[in-house]
Amino acid sequence: MGTTPTRQKMPTVEVIPFVPLSSGSRRFAYTYRVPAKESVAPGTLVRIPFGKRTVSGIVFREATQRIPPWKLKTIASVTSSVPLFTPAELAMLQHLAELSLESFPLLVQSAARVRSVGQADDISENLKQKARRRASRIDVRWKPLTDLLPSALHGQLLLLIPETSVAHATIELLEKKKLPWAFFAQTLPVRERRALLQRLRTGESLVIVATHPGIFLPLPALSRIIVVEAALPAHRQWDLHPRYDARIGALLRGKAQGVPVTFQSTLPSLDLASLSPPEPNDILRPGSVRVLPRMSTDPLFSPVFLSAIRDTIERGGHVFIFHNIVGTERAFVCGTCGALLTCPECGGILERVRSQLHCRQCKAARGPLLRFCPRCNSPHLSPRRIGTSAIVDMLRHIVPGVSVAQADRDTLPRLRAGTLSARAPAPHSILVGTERAFAALGEYDLFDCIIVLDADRFLESLSFDAAERAMITITRLAHRRRADAPLLLATTHPHQTLFRALETDLRIWMEEELADRRTLQYPPEAVLIRLERTASSAGQARTLAKKLLQRLAASAPDVRTGFRVIERPRPRAEILLRGPRAALSDALRFIPTGWNTDPFVPVSLLASSLP
CATH class of the missing domain: 3.40.50.300 (P-loop containing nucleotide triphosphate hydrolases)
Incomplete structure (x- = not known):
């Protein structure tokens, strides 16, 4: 009488499938049976049955839970002969996903795409x-x-x-x-x-x-x-x-x-300055930027700007005029004196909304449309798009016969690298551009004069780091100058800490900005998540934001919240979440689909907490 052979117990492993999972699910790995005569290690690329289809995945670790054999599926095939990742690297990816508040399977899939092409089997x-x-x-x-x-x-x-x-x-x-x-x-x-x-x-x-x-x-x-x-x-x-x-x-x-x-x-970076503050001359030499006060009714090109442009061109130099607007802003300009219609309260540019004038910055209505210029009483008051294209047209009338180039999102796809270079065979005397111009300029392309027409635009953003982004852009412009070349910057708020620091010491602005963020608990002092969702109207955006805030108040009481509704150019709701990283990670599970998340995780907080 023969004996019944004993069935060998097959090992089981947890596999991370490369499929989109729901945002509220914390499960990212599933248990599978290893095929007979196959051996897999953590980090191995495999193909697994998932529902009614077969998908790729990465072996995460040995199974930690005991599951009945009849509920297990078997790995379909082993794709890589050697592991793509070591256990330490998988732990690093998991930690990165937790710190970035991102899906771990998505991050592993992105890393696997980098390593899976042409994998070598002979690693000694x-x-x-x-x-x-x-x-x-x-x-x-x-x-x-x-x-x-x-x-x-x-x-x-x-x-x-x-x-x-x-x-x-x-x-x-x-x-x-x-x-x-x-x-x-x-x-x-x-x-x-x-x-x-x-x-x-x-x-x-x-x-x-x-x-x-x-x-x-x-x-x-x-x-x-x-x-x-x-x-x-x-x-x-x-x-x-x-x-x-x-x-x-x-x-x-x-x-x-x-x-x-x-x-x-x-x-400049407040996040990095929290780790190691810079010395006075490390970033921007004091006095290297000249801040020019101007009235809100002054023309866009002041006499100082015009004199600097003409003097530089006469010497055979090159001018970079920075204006971070492509042409989506409709403002009223006087054809006689060149003045802009601005808000009497905040100095913002007035735009036409139906038959009324509205301030772009404070969103307030400022009366009906005007027929005459309030400065010179001229009837030649017309709406114009004050973007890079309009400025190029103005310069062709101000300095006729001078080559003027335009570098922004509309023109850069048609320009090749080096065509804006001052070392090119046929250089442009004047370059008018936005931040996209940095991509078209070489590392050693320097200018003899740089002009920022409207520095107030930097601070119109309601983002908490608007001043820091402005300082980064101004510093990048300063690095594009030749030795002792002027950088002229016009503003209606010359007493702002940001502009005062440009002329004296950058550390003044850094210290005050860090103190304000410490009080308000903004990065780099805390972790912050910005949620955004577009809607068909401002009322719908406000309703969606209030529903989500009520849900978060009940499920995540440790998270501080605040919201606002932005009506133009497209109605949308914006919510800010602040609090401990663990509480914010839990709060993300209760956010429904349709909301875009943008986490701000300071590097300085992690550098001080990592062992």
């Missing part, structure tokens, strides 16, 4: 052990990148750049230093990405210039991470999913591999 064991366990050092350097690059390269150096437009200047700098380099971005062709990943996995000594996904690259011989121009908001990827901050990823990557992390910046 001695190379895997190169990552030494040591304490990660975090420092802030208020110096140019060229001062931080080593003369000789030992291991792999990761340079995280905020956007691809910075890559060209960074690579030029590396070639001058005679350092071997490689560039990585998600837009690279598959063949180039495959070749680059194979080089990185062998531990070749390289300087890797990469955008946000560079924190997911396999770098076994990583020796240092430098976040280039860490003050720029472009390091925060919130317009696409998954949303994360590359600076936070650099902190966690440095902690996981025990390598130093350096935040390099020549621009």
Whole structure:
């Protein structure tokens, strides 16, 4: 009589499926049975049955819960012969998802896309052990990148750049230093990405210039991470999913591999200043910006501006006129004296709304339309779009015969890199542009005169970091000047702390702004989440905001809330959530679909809390 063979118990693992999960669900891994004669480790890429379809996923860990065998499904196939991630890297990705308040499966899927192209199977064991366990050092350097690059390269150096437009200047700098380099971005062709990943996995000594996904690259011989121009908001990827901050990823990557992390910046940042305050001349030399007071009824081009433009052109120099409006603003301009119709209370520009004049800044109605200019009594008062296109037309009348170029979101797609360069064979004497102009300019393209026509535009935004963004933009403009070239800035509020600090000491503004944020509990003193949702009308936006606030008050009492309704250009509701990070993470589970979330997680808070 034969004996019944004993059925061998098959191991079970938890797999993270690459599928969109509901925002309120905290479950991100599902238990599966490992096929016979197969062995999988955490980080292995597999195909699993999920509902009525088969999807890809990553093995997270061994199963921690006992599930009846008849309820388990079996892994369909094993895609990668070696794991894409180590357990430590998976823990880093999970930590990054928690800090970024983002879905863990989405973040793992994004990281897997970086590593799964052209995966090598011959990773030597001695190379895997190169990552030494040591304490990660975090420092802030208020110096140019060229001062931080080593003369000789030992291991792999990761340079995280905020956007691809910075890559060209960074690579030029590396070639001058005679350092071997490689560039990585998600837009690279598959063949180039495959070749680059194979080089990185062998531990070749390289300087890797990469955008946000560079924190997911396999770098076994990583020796240092430098976040280039860490003050720029472009390091925060919130317009696409998954949303994360590359600076936070650099902190966690440095902690996981025990390598130093350096935040390099020549621009002001309150977040970085909380870690290491800059010296007086590190960012902006006192007195390098000239603030010009003006009345709200003054013309856009004051006599000082016109004199500076003509003098610079006569000397054969180049002028950059900064105006961060493309042409979506309809204002009334006098054709005789050039004055703008402005609000008598706040100085904002008056726009036409039906048959009334409304202030763009304070949203108040200021009476019916006028037939005559209040300054010169001229009847030539007409509505115009005061954007870069209108300014180019004005300059062609003010300085006829001079080459004028325009650089904004409408013209840059038609311009190639270098066409705006002052070193080009046929240079433009005057460049009128918005912040998009920085992408079309080379690293060494400098101007003999820079003019900011309306600095009040910087402070019209209701965002809590409007002043900081303004200071970053003004500092970027200051770096585009030649030695001792003027930077002229016109404002109707010259006594604002921001403008006073430009002429004296930047640290005055930093100290006052940090004190205000500490009182109001705004970043970098706390974590903040901004929720936004568009609606068909202002009334509907207000109703949606109040319903959500009532729900949050009942489910997340530790979270402080506030909201506002913005009527133009499109009605939308905006809600701010402040509080401990754990409470904010719980509050996100109660937010219904349709609301866009934008978290602000300060790097300084994490750097002080990480062991």
